[in-house]
Amino acid sequence: MLKKSLALGIVSGLLAGIAGIIYARVYYTINESDFSEVVSAVKIVAASVFGGVLAAIGYALLNKWLRNSGEIVFNLCFTLISFASLMAPIAVSLPRTIETPELFPGLVIPMHFFPALGWYTLKPIFIKFK
Amino acid sequence: MSKLFYPAAAVLILTVSAFTFVAAQNWQIADGYSIGWSISGSDAGGIFKTFTGSIVFDEQNPGAGKFDVKVDVASVNTGNGLMNKHVKSDEWLDAVKFPFIHFVSRSISKTAGGYQVTGDLEMHGVKKTITIPFTFQKTSQGGKFAGSFTVNRSEYNIGKPGGDTGDQIKLEISVPVTKS
Numbered sequence: 663m664l665k666k667s668l669a670l671g672i673v674s675g676l677l678a679g680i681a682g683i684i685y686a687r688v689y690y691t692i693n694e695s696d697f698s699e700v701v702s703a704v705k706i707v708a709a710s711v712f713g714g715v716l717a718a719i720g721y722a723l724l725n726k727w728l729r730n731s732g733e734i735v736f737n738l739c740f741t742l743i744s745f746a747s748l749m750a751p752i753a754v755s756l757p758r759t760i761e762t763p764e765l766f767p768g769l770v771i772p773m774h775f776f777p778a779l780g781w782y783t784l785k786p787i788f789i790k791f792k
Numbered sequence: 793m794s795k796l797f798y799p800a801a802a803v804l805i806l807t808v809s810a811f812t813f814v815a816a817q818n819w820q821i822a823d824g825y826s827i828g829w830s831i832s833g834s835d836a837g838g839i840f841k842t843f844t845g846s847i848v849f850d851e852q853n854p855g856a857g858k859f860d861v862k863v864d865v866a867s868v869n870t871g872n873g874l875m876n877k878h879v880k881s882d883e884w885l886d887a888v889k890f891p892f893i894h895f896v897s898r899s900i901s902k903t904a905g906g907y908q909v910t911g912d913l914e915m916h917g918v919k920k921t922i923t924i925p926f927t928f929q930k931t932s933q934g935g936k937f938a939g940s941f942t943v944n945r946s947e948y949n950i951g952k953p954g955g956d957t958g959d960q961i962k963l964e965i966s967v968p969v970t971k972s
Contacts, residue, residue, distance in 0.1 A: 755871035758839045764873025 663725055663789075667718040670788035674780030675714025679707030681780070682773045695765045700756055706773065713777035737782075744778045816850035816857045819934065819969035826966045827863055831945075833958035838870035838879070840893075847937070847969060849900065851928060854907050859897040866891060884951050890917050918948045926965075934970035 683703050690696060717740055724739070725732035751770035756763045821843065830837035845861030865887040868879050880887040897911035898921070906927035913922045926939030942962050946953045953959065 752874065753872070755835070755875070758869050758871050760871065761841075761869070762873075763869065763871050764876060766873065 664718070664722040666788050667721045668715065669718075670781065670784060671714035671716075671718025671721075672711060673714075673788070674717075674784050675711035675777055676707065677784070678714065678773075678776035678780040679710035681776050682706040682710055685772060685776075686769060689769050693762075693765055693768075695762045695769075697756075697760065697766060697769055699760065700766075701770065710773070710777050710780075714781065717777065717781055740778050740781065744775050747774050816848045816853055818972045819847040819849060820972035821845065821847065821861075822934065822968040822970045824968050826964070828964045830962050830964075831958050832960040832962065834956065836870070836875070836957060838868055838875075840864065840867050841869055842867035843967070845895075847967075849928065849937075851930075854900040854902050857897070857900040857909075859895060859900070859909055859911065861895050863893040864891065865893060885916055890915070913943070915943070916948045916950050920947060931968070934968070937967045937969065938965065940964040 683706055686697075686701065686703075686706065717736075720739065721732075721736050724736045728735055748767075748771055751767045751774070754766070756766060760766075825843050827840040827843050828837070829839070840863045842864035843861065844864075845859070847857075847859055847861070849857040849859075865885045866880060868876055868885070868887075870876050870879060879885055882889065885893075892914075894914040895911055897909045899911075900907060900909045903925065906925060908923050908925045910921065910923045912919050922941065922943065924939050924941045926937055929936050929938075940962060942960050944959050945951055945961050946959050950961075951957060
């Protein structure tokens with residue numbers, strides 16, 4: 663289980679990272695606000711893969727401990743944690759060289775849901791429904 | 793009478809020309825200035841991005857100097873969008889009603905560590921006389937003024953007194969200038 667969930671976590675994390683980079687480019691084009699100083703492409707991919715791997719470990723452990731309800735509890739936790747993590751970009755203080763910090767949450771908040779979206783989308787390919 | 797005219801004229805010309813030598817220099821505010829602020833006992837702090845005004849100053853004759861500078865309150869940047877909104881709101885600096893922080897000097901004098909300027913600081917609709925110590929360093933392009941001072945925000949009716957946020961606001965200023 664851990665092997666499959668890790669593979670899913672890494673692949674969904676990578677895809678979330680790519681989606682994040684594309685979104686950041688689109689966001690920059692629309693708003694002309696450059697946050698590359700704090701959110702570089704490497705950081706987007708690294709954070710997304712980190713989220714995916716963390717989800718994989720959580721998924722494997724929950725399914726081990728809660729045989730019947732592990733899946734439901736995991737999905738609930740993953741969504742709730744994604745929501746809770748929104749506090750970080752809202753509360754963060756950016757370097758004062760960044761002209762428009764008020765546009766930062768608009769860039770990062772959607773990215774916080776990309777690992778979960780990637781996971782839910784790709785899960786049927788990696789882990790067959792019981 | 794004619795004997796006295798030429799010596800008197802010479803003295804007058806010398807006196808006038810001497811005053812032109814000690815006339816204070818006009819300085820133009822250059823890019824790269826920094827108007828930073830922080831509040832004691834909290835993480836709150838930021839910068840003001842827009843700073844304008846006129847600076848007349850001469851190291852040899854500081855008394856002839858004059859500062860008249862303005863900070864655009866709406867240009868505040870704390871690094872956080874919500875905090876920026878809060879600082880600009882009527883709870884704090886009220887950027888709509890009081891768009892500028894304005895300082896006009898009354899006197900400038902030399903001190904042991906540099907100089908000090910005494911003048912009127914108008915902030916949030918309250919005008920108070922304060923003294924700001926500062927230094928001036930000549931550079932290849934012109935010079936650089938630097939100074940820091942503390943104001944009590946309660947004296948300017950900024951925010952609610954007490955609470956989690958300290959009363960003392962420390963301002964740190966660094967202004968490169970070029971000759972104009």
